[in-house]
Amino acid sequence: MVNPNVEGKKYPATAPYLVGREKIREFAHAVKSTNPVNLDVFAAQAAGYTDVVAPTTFAVVIQERSLTTVLSDPEADIDFSRVVHGDQRFVHVRPIVAGDELTSVLKVASVKSLGGHSMVTFETEIFDIDDQLVSTAISTLVVRGGE
């Protein structure tokens, strides 16, 4: 079971992640986007951006880095082999674009028990190099209880 005492715990900011243009293109192809704003610099600039725009769910790549920190935290005691993704949400203040250098801070928003399972909700705030909030990724994991 997940340690309920980690509710409210904040983890240190992750190392800066430089968002590459080709990484955005690779991710866009993987989610089957054919949108020129994701793929083409000129189309993105015509839409008012400095470079190609990341697909809506790209922030998961940044969230993943934060989650790695908490999943390896012995205090949280989360058995990753028993984890199922329950739900996911992204709230974007502005879109992520190529060239962004992003850090993230994860907070354990809640830990709940439900019939032998634990439900843990994480809030990952993603900041740019000027320390401005870019996105918040909210993820609930269901950790199945032991037999």
Added chain:
Amino acid sequence: MSHINIAGLEVGQVIGSQEILLTRDSLVRYAGASGDFNPIHYRDDFAQSVGLDGVLAHGMLTMGVAVQVVAEWIGDPGKIVDYGVRFTKPVFVDAKDGAVVVVTGKVGNINTETNEVRIDLSVVCAETSVLGKAQAVVRL
């Protein structure tokens, strides 16, 4: 640069629909792009060893492809300011035939004060809804 006029929208209006074929290739590609290398998304023997019927798509892949209906409608994906889903059922991806996911987007709510429109997505695979409460908010 939005070509959509909020005054012309109605709640319930269908904004678009797509049939998306997910194959094992799609899963491998998404694993590489996202960094999620959980073997339940590419190894049948591993998936079965943890009690699954077979390899399933990353929930995040289904979430990621589903919102493309909204991106295509709005033109500029940067206008999608909020997007959330609940992962209700797994999408099993057959090694040979893959899996077809049918996505339909409808106008769920219109806020003329904030100039925001909520699109509700229905995401169905093998006649079963696989994402619950799949909602994207677009700022026009």
